[in-house]
Amino acid sequence: MTNSELNRFKDKAFQGFGIFCTFIGLIVLAIFLINILIDGLGRIDWEFLNNLPSRRAHRAGIYTAWIGTLWILVLSSVVAFPLGIAAGVYLEEYGKKSRIANFLEVNISNLAGVPSIIYGLLGLEIFGRVFGLGGSLLTGALTLALLMLPIIIVTTREAIKAVPRSIRDASFALGASKWQTIWFQVLPASFGGILTGVILALSRAVGEAAPLIVIGALAYVPFAPTSPLDEFTVLPIQIFNWISRPQAAFATNAAAAIIILLLITFILNGIAVYLRNKWQKKVKW
Amino acid sequence: MRVQERIIEGLLWLSAVITIFVTVGIIWVLLSESLTFFSEVSVLDFLTDKQWTPLFAEKHFGILPLVAGTLLTTAIAISVALPIGLTIAIYLNTYAPAGFRATIKPMLEILASIPTVVYGFFALTVVTPFLQTFIPNLAGFNSLSAGIVMGIMIIPMISSLSEDAISAVPKSLREGAYGMGATRFQTAFGVLVPAASSGILVSIILAISRAVGETMIVAIAAGQQPRLTANPLVPVETITTYIVQVSLGDVPHGSLEYRTIFAAGITLFIFTFALNNLSFWIRKKYQEKYD
Numbered sequence: 126m127t128n129s130e131l132n133r134f135k136d137k138a139f140q141g142f143g144i145f146c147t148f149i150g151l152i153v154l155a156i157f158l159i160n161i162l163i164d165g166l167g168r169i170d171w172e173f174l175n176n177l178p179s180r181r182a183h184r185a186g187i188y189t190a191w192i193g194t195l196w197i198l199v200l201s202s203v204v205a206f207p208l209g210i211a212a213g214v215y216l217e218e219y220g221k222k223s224r225i226a227n228f229l230e231v232n233i234s235n236l237a238g239v240p241s242i243i244y245g246l247l248g249l250e251i252f253g254r255v256f257g258l259g260g261s262l263l264t265g266a267l268t269l270a271l272l273m274l275p276i277i278i279v280t281t282r283e284a285i286k287a288v289p290r291s292i293r294d295a296s297f298a299l300g301a302s303k304w305q306t307i308w309f310q311v312l313p314a315s316f317g318g319i320l321t322g323v324i325l326a327l328s329r330a331v332g333e334a335a336p337l338i339v340i341g342a343l344a345y346v347p348f349a350p351t352s353p354l355d356e357f358t359v360l361p362i363q364i365f366n367w368i369s370r371p372q373a374a375f376a377t378n379a380a381a382a383i384i385i386l387l388l389i390t391f392i393l394n395g396i397a398v399y400l401r402n403k404w405q406k407k408v409k410w
Numbered sequence: 411m412r413v414q415e416r417i418i419e420g421l422l423w424l425s426a427v428i429t430i431f432v433t434v435g436i437i438w439v440l441l442s443e444s445l446t447f448f449s450e451v452s453v454l455d456f457l458t459d460k461q462w463t464p465l466f467a468e469k470h471f472g473i474l475p476l477v478a479g480t481l482l483t484t485a486i487a488i489s490v491a492l493p494i495g496l497t498i499a500i501y502l503n504t505y506a507p508a509g510f511r512a513t514i515k516p517m518l519e520i521l522a523s524i525p526t527v528v529y530g531f532f533a534l535t536v537v538t539p540f541l542q543t544f545i546p547n548l549a550g551f552n553s554l555s556a557g558i559v560m561g562i563m564i565i566p567m568i569s570s571l572s573e574d575a576i577s578a579v580p581k582s583l584r585e586g587a588y589g590m591g592a593t594r595f596q597t598a599f600g601v602l603v604p605a606a607s608s609g610i611l612v613s614i615i616l617a618i619s620r621a622v623g624e625t626m627i628v629a630i631a632a633g634q635q636p637r638l639t640a641n642p643l644v645p646v647e648t649i650t651t652y653i654v655q656v657s658l659g660d661v662p663h664g665s666l667e668y669r670t671i672f673a674a675g676i677t678l679f680i681f682t683f684a685l686n687n688l689s690f691w692i693r694k695k696y697q698e699k700y701d
Contacts, residue, residue: 136593143501146494147514150521150565157532211425219419220426231690233429238616238686239679240623242650243436245657246675250439254663271432278429304418332525335625335650339657339671361527361626368531368630376535383528394523398516 161387165380173381178345178363182374187382190363192349193262193342194331194389197359200266201330205273206323212274213281213319218307237275244272245339253340260341263353268336273326280322284315317404321397328393332386334361360386440679443672450666456673462636462647464670465656471670473677475636479553479646480678483628484621486557486642487564491617494561495568496610500598502569503576515570522566530630533559538631547643551633554642560627564617571616575609576602608696612689619685623678625650649678 126134176186216233220226248268258264288311296306312319343358344366350357358366360382367379448456451471459472498518502511537555542548548555579602587597603610633645634655647655653671661667 132593132596136595139497139595139598140501140505143497143505146497147501147506147518149494150562151517153562154521154524157536160536161531208425208428211422212429215419215422215426219422226426229426229429232433234690235683235686236429236432238619238682239436240625240650240682242623242625242653243440243675243679243682246653246672247432247436247439249657250443251435274429274432278426302415304415328523332527334525334527335629335654338654341657344658361525364527364531365626365630368527368534379531383531386525387528390523390525391520394520 158387161380161383164377165382165384168377168381169384173378174385177347177349178358182372182378185367185375185378187360187363187385189346189349190358190360190382191385193346193357194359196262196350196353196357197266197269197337198327198331200262200353201270201273202323202327204267205270205277205326208270209274209277209323209326210281210319213278213285214307214312216278217282217285218303218311233275233278237279241272241333242335242339244268245336247271248336248340258354260343260356261354262350262357264340265337265342265357265359266353268340269330269333272333272336273330276326276329277322280325281315281319284318284322285311287318288314317400321401321404324393324397324400328390328397331389331393332361334359334365337362338365360389436679440672440676443669444676447666447669447673451673460638462652464667465659465661469666471673473649473674475638476647476649476652476674477677478638478640479628479632479636480622480648480650480681482640482642482646483553483557483560483624483632483648484618486553487560487621487624488614488618490558490561491564491568492614495565495613495617496572496603498565498569499572499576499610500603503573504594504598504602515573518566518569521563524563526563526624526626527630529559529563530556530627533627533631545643549633549644551631551635551645552643553628553632553646556628556630556632557642559631560621560624563624563627564620567617567620568613571613572606572610575606575613578609579605608692612693615685615689615692619682619689622681622685623650625654629654649674653678 173186174191175188176184177188178190179185212233216226216229220229245268248264248271252258252264252267253260256264258267292310292314293306296310301309337359342362343356344362346356346358364379364382364386367375367382370376456471456473458474459470460474461470461472462475463470502514506514533555534551537559538548538550538552541555545554583601583605584597587601592600628648629651632648632651634647634651635645636647636652637644639646652674656667656671
């Protein structure tokens, strides 16, 4: 083989390897999803969604878990969305040059890299003990809200950054104040991007188990929570609990609950991708 | 009007400053609890004792076994994710048609969006039994399958950040290489990867940081036996798993056992904090500037 033939062979070989690598992850994912569907799909029925937890696998349901998940999502959104968007607006529109803004930026990137379980330790001490909220829904929601903040702030900033200077200048030229410009021009124009980030943060929060285990969310909660101060469990913790049991019937339950959890995650991500595409197409400056 | 503007700016500022309180809160919580811990257990013991048995009658507080478990699962994950992720980045950037790249990138992102508890189930019920068919002495809980699955999870992290770094290499360098008659393979490894090396390094460091802090996969599939070993076939325990294990039990609040999770937590925090800041530093210092 001549040198150039060898080079061409290497080139082709790497191309094959590249295709292999690109698909290997997706193939593994497909194998896994099919496996889960085979294991769990037959277990999902109306009763599985509406039954309380039970020691007997075939009578156990995910009612308390999905109600808990819903509560957590709503409560943490109420806290994280306004805070995150406001912080993003501040950093992008007001505090661009100041030293504190620089520090805030480094700080937020650092927070984004803190493992979720550390947020759990923070929530356990601050919300659980100092605020006296114990292992309640509120503790869990506040903890997850802090976890979501960096994601929302970063995407809000990117969305605002994409709004061109000319829109702002035009608004100022018409006599609008800074806040009027932000509220009537910049935020509506960047709405799609902000919403995408918010939904991605939600999809991240819905799958979190570790920080909630640390703050003291229980695996076994006999009744669905009815107020923010009640004890709770969420879908990922219920799944974790079922996986840890030796009986095969509980593994089937876990697979069924995973299908529900993945469904929620995929729907949220799907909405985010859809919004991003729609928004990118619509807004042409 | 002006007052209103001022108030709004103040509120926005406050929202941004809350993030500083979060950081301060994390450091304060970890420090205050672990300082009490270290008043009872010497730092030297903590760093050098080879056993971690705080929940047993005969207590040892050596963090090394937990650190070893964490590093072992992380090393396995990176050795899966790095070659695959980097190959994907190069393939998508230099070989794949644009349309293919546009469809495949969001699909790969799916891998990163799946909840980790789901990956844990996968590692325990699919990967471990599969590996056991040709590694007969593989334990039911082991770092190998947990690490492999964690590696699959972080593939998109390495592939997408590395691809960004490779795309940022100016076109002229690439065309120069092609003009000299280089193949795509030679261009990729002779020009693009070296030129994008700082960005690729950043992606690897962030992936390591992610793997070190990953909890549910290892808690489910790697076991709960603190063990100072490099053997991927036996159960180990990571720092994160230990925190979960204690949180699930009923260790009385304020006890020494309770404080161990904060000592473990601060160790974990130091690791990820150092890695994240190293990645910022590299990004700042070695930012390739072409004009």
